[in-house]
Amino acid sequence: xxxxxxxxxxxxxxxxxxxxTAWLVFCWPWLGGGQIIPxxxxxHFYPMVRFLALAWHSGESPLWSPYHFGGFPMVADPxxxxxxxxxxxxxxxxxxxxxxxxxAIHLLHLxxxxxxxxxxxxxxxxxxxxxxxxxxxxxxxxxLTVRLEHLLMTVSMMWLAVCLWRLEAVLTHGxxxxxxxxxxxxxLMLIDRNHVAYLxxxxxxxxxxxxxxxxxxxxxxxxxxxxxILGGITALCLAAIPILLLLQLxxxxxxxxFDYEGASLQSLHPAALATLFMVDIFxxxxxxGAYWGPASHAWGGQFFVHRGMLHGYVGALALVLILWxxxxxxxxxxRETLVFTLLAILFLIYALGHYxxxxxWLYDTVPGIxxxxxxxxxxxxFGASAALLTGALMNDMLRAPSRLSTVGSLAxxxxxxxxxxxxxxxxxxxxxxxxxxLPAARALAYSAILLALLIMAVRVRGPLQRFLLxxxxxxxxxxxxxxxxxxxxxxxxxxxxxxxxxxxAYDHIARLAALSKATDPSGAPWRVxxxxxGASSQNIGQAAGIEALLGxxxxxxxxxxxxxxxxxxxxxxxxxxFGTAMTSYDSVMADQLGLRYIMTGKPVEKIxxxxxxxxxxxxxxxxxxxxxxxxxENRNAKPRAVLLPATDAGATPGPQPRINRYTNVxxxxxxxxxxxxxxxxxxxxxxxWTATANGVPVPLVIQDGLFRAVDLSVGQNEVTxxxxxxxxxxxxxxxxxxxxxxxxx
Numbered sequence: 001x002x003x004x005x006x007x008x009x010x011x012x013x014x015x016x017x018x019x020x021t022a023w024l025v026f027c028w029p030w031l032g033g034g035q036i037i038p039x040x041x042x043x044h045f046y047p048m049v050r051f052l053a054l055a056w057h058s059g060e061s062p063l064w065s066p067y068h069f070g071g072f073p074m075v076a077d078p079x080x081x082x083x084x085x086x087x088x089x090x091x092x093x094x095x096x097x098x099x100x101x102x103x104a105i106h107l108l109h110l111x112x113x114x115x116x117x118x119x120x121x122x123x124x125x126x127x128x129x130x131x132x133x134x135x136x137x138x139x140x141x142x143x144l145t146v147r148l149e150h151l152l153m154t155v156s157m158m159w160l161a162v163c164l165w166r167l168e169a170v171l172t173h174g175x176x177x178x179x180x181x182x183x184x185x186x187x188l189m190l191i192d193r194n195h196v197a198y199l200x201x202x203x204x205x206x207x208x209x210x211x212x213x214x215x216x217x218x219x220x221x222x223x224x225x226x227x228x229i230l231g232g233i234t235a236l237c238l239a240a241i242p243i244l245l246l247l248q249l250x251x252x253x254x255x256x257x258f259d260y261e262g263a264s265l266q267s268l269h270p271a272a273l274a275t276l277f278m279v280d281i282f283x284x285x286x287x288x289g290a291y292w293g294p295a296s297h298a299w300g301g302q303f304f305v306h307r308g309m310l311h312g313y314v315g316a317l318a319l320v321l322i323l324w325x326x327x328x329x330x331x332x333x334x335r336e337t338l339v340f341t342l343l344a345i346l347f348l349i350y351a352l353g354h355y356x357x358x359x360x361w362l363y364d365t366v367p368g369i370x371x372x373x374x375x376x377x378x379x380x381x382f383g384a385s386a387a388l389l390t391g392a393l394m395n396d397m398l399r400a401p402s403r404l405s406t407v408g409s410l411a412x413x414x415x416x417x418x419x420x421x422x423x424x425x426x427x428x429x430x431x432x433x434x435x436x437x438l439p440a441a442r443a444l445a446y447s448a449i450l451l452a453l454l455i456m457a458v459r460v461r462g463p464l465q466r467f468l469l470x471x472x473x474x475x476x477x478x479x480x481x482x483x484x485x486x487x488x489x490x491x492x493x494x495x496x497x498x499x500x501x502x503x504x505a506y507d508h509i510a511r512l513a514a515l516s517k518a519t520d521p522s523g524a525p526w527r528v529x530x531x532x533x534g535a536s537s538q539n540i541g542q543a544a545g546i547e548a549l550l551g552x553x554x555x556x557x558x559x560x561x562x563x564x565x566x567x568x569x570x571x572x573x574x575x576x577x578f579g580t581a582m583t584s585y586d587s588v589m590a591d592q593l594g595l596r597y598i599m600t601g602k603p604v605e606k607i608x609x610x611x612x613x614x615x616x617x618x619x620x621x622x623x624x625x626x627x628x629x630x631x632x633e634n635r636n637a638k639p640r641a642v643l644l645p646a647t648d649a650g651a652t653p654g655p656q657p658r659i660n661r662y663t664n665v666x667x668x669x670x671x672x673x674x675x676x677x678x679x680x681x682x683x684x685x686x687x688x689w690t691a692t693a694n695g696v697p698v699p700l701v702i703q704d705g706l707f708r709a710v711d712l713s714v715g716q717n718e719v720t721x722x723x724x725x726x727x728x729x730x731x732x733x734x735x736x737x738x739x740x741x742x743x744x745x
Contacts, residue, residue, distance in 0.1 A: 063725055248733075
């Protein structure tokens with residue numbers, strides 16, 4: 001066998017061009033083809049960006065939103081993008097950033113992660129072709145690209161790639177500034193506070209241990225560890241306050257933590273392991289209604305997992321290298337590949353969740369796991385591990401070609417036959433055996449071509465080897481791009497979401513916006529509720545500046561969840577679940593909330609079946625596409641600010657209070673009390689809200705388990721409610737609460 005060229009460091013600039021070109025081809029349907037990233041990317045995250053932009057350009061604070069669930073602490077919400085600087089350009093571009101601009105910035109994260117992996121590979125001394133292979137597989141892996149809708153997970157994966165690059169730079173070269181750069185990247189990864197960021201911290205920790213472990217063969221001078229520690233301190237300084245505010249929110253939210261059943265609910269079904277080597281095994285990814293895989297109606301059961309959460313394809317190149325060079329030649333356990341092998345195994349087992357006993361042990365042992373649900377999220381990290389393992393194996397193959405061992409060959413044969421039998425049994429059991437032909441042919445074609453090219457590449461050198469390796473990279477990129485670009489799960493026409501971008505152009509939204517701007521007798525906007533208008537309308541309040549009672553967010557205040565809208569109520573469908581206080585649209589709580597207007601996707605009596613006939617007045621029927629929206633008015637809605645007597649038996653203690661200033665984080669109220677009284681502001685109480693009366697701090701009282709209130713003395717009172725979540729007093733209270741004490745400010 002002819003040994004390959006000594007692995008050169010040159011060519012990384014050309015590799016960067018190749019990665020950028022592959023990224024552009026993958027992203028073209030969105031950047032130039034008129035598609036947008038759908039589902040949660042638009043229903044949830046885009047309105048968050050819109051709110052932040054609107055607040056910035058109107059001089060408002062984005063720390064609290066009156067437009068989301070009747071009032072919500074955006075500063076504590078991990079999905080608010082307040083602490084996500086990579087999206088700040090969209091915010092700064094104007095008060096109404098377009099969907100295409102937000103998508104373009106979103107997709108740029110993929111390019112940055114690909115280039116960062118190239119930088120990592122260069123520092124590791126890998127052949128440029130190996131670095132490019134790792135970058136392509138990392139950037140275009142299945143879980144990451146199929147689930148583009150989960151915007152902040154893409155951001156976390158980008159920061160993981162940057163962190164890995166900068167951590168390797170510190171371990172290789174040392175340097176205080178390199179340590180700080182690593183710390184900034186780590187802090188920005190952790191600051192988004194999601195499951196992927198949490199698991200990415202595991203990834204980095206294990207990688208650091210593997211590089212620092214005595215006898216690892218990759219000696220790191222002790223002086224290089226000091227910048228790593230400095231980087232950790234930097235990350236802690238950046239992420240501590242956002243994490244603390246999230247934990248404060250979690251403690252009084254509907255989901256402070258998950259029990260084992262809740263945490264493991266969306267586990268990766270073992271049958272979904274077939275997606276590791278066949279893209280369309282359970283039906284084409286680009287066709288609606290074709291899915292027959294696990295957690296679908298075809299498999300029975302009542303809880304269904306989104307198909308994208310069960311897709312783990314990392315490419316035929318990864319599969320071939322792991323089987324042929326990793327297992328067949330026994331190279332999975334070498335020093336350069338071992339850490340990535342172990343990480344891939346760890347995250348795959350984690351993703352399987354309750355299907356193995358390991359996750360339950362991890363849940364009981366490792367802090368933080370109970371804060372998250374959906375073990376299948378670990379497929380993001382499995383994809384990253386498998387991509388880096390692919391690069392490491394290719395580098396090892398080019399540096400030191402080896403023959404298949406007898407045991408390795410037997411293992412590959414057994415695994416291949418077992419995999420084929422496994423897939424065949426799945427198809428036969430579900431009555432889809434005939435549908436496996438095309439997916440199997442695709443997998444075999446890509447695998448056979450790549451294997452043949454790899455075998456030839458290790459037997460030659462010089463220009464011919466470089467040509468073969470270039471062909472391998474091109475085919476690998478084509479494999480992943482054709483598998484994951486412009487599919488139903490990550491691409492859609494924009495008209496389904498246009499109302500979020502141009503809400504004023506839609507009659508039903510324009511009417512709601514105009515009505516909500518009319519003020520109640522105290523001077524505050526009326527609240528509205530939309531129910532059954534479809535998924536893209538769920539967070540229309542955030543996008544259009546309407547004080548909406550409902551919305552779309554997995555986390556909300558516990559009191560809201562209990563009293564007003566329980567069981568993760570969202571407003572996409574017309575299935576309205578009422579709470580223990582707001583038992584109907586005809587209830588004291590609905591009136592206290594100032595809920596003046598309700599827009600429904602079907603007649604309200606079909607939604608609120610206990611509603612008296614004349615409780616609401618239908619004021620308009622608005623055609624929209626192939627349905628009618630119904631607009632109702634609740635004329636019993638109460639003002640935002642009211643005075644109550646100090647005792648239940650007391651008379652009305654004064655005239656109607658007047659709101660002089662109403663902003664996101666400051667509310668100023670004038671109240672004249674003819675007897676001792678309580679001023680109730682029908683806005684939600686939350687840590688960080690404080691009050692003063694005539695310039696003197698006064699205790700904030702929670703009225704009816706939900707609202708802000710203060711007790712006032714006789715006379716004229718000028719009351720100011722202020723939201724200051726970053727005040728030292730609130731941060732101290734949050735820390736005490738996290739540590740198990742009384743976290744009341």
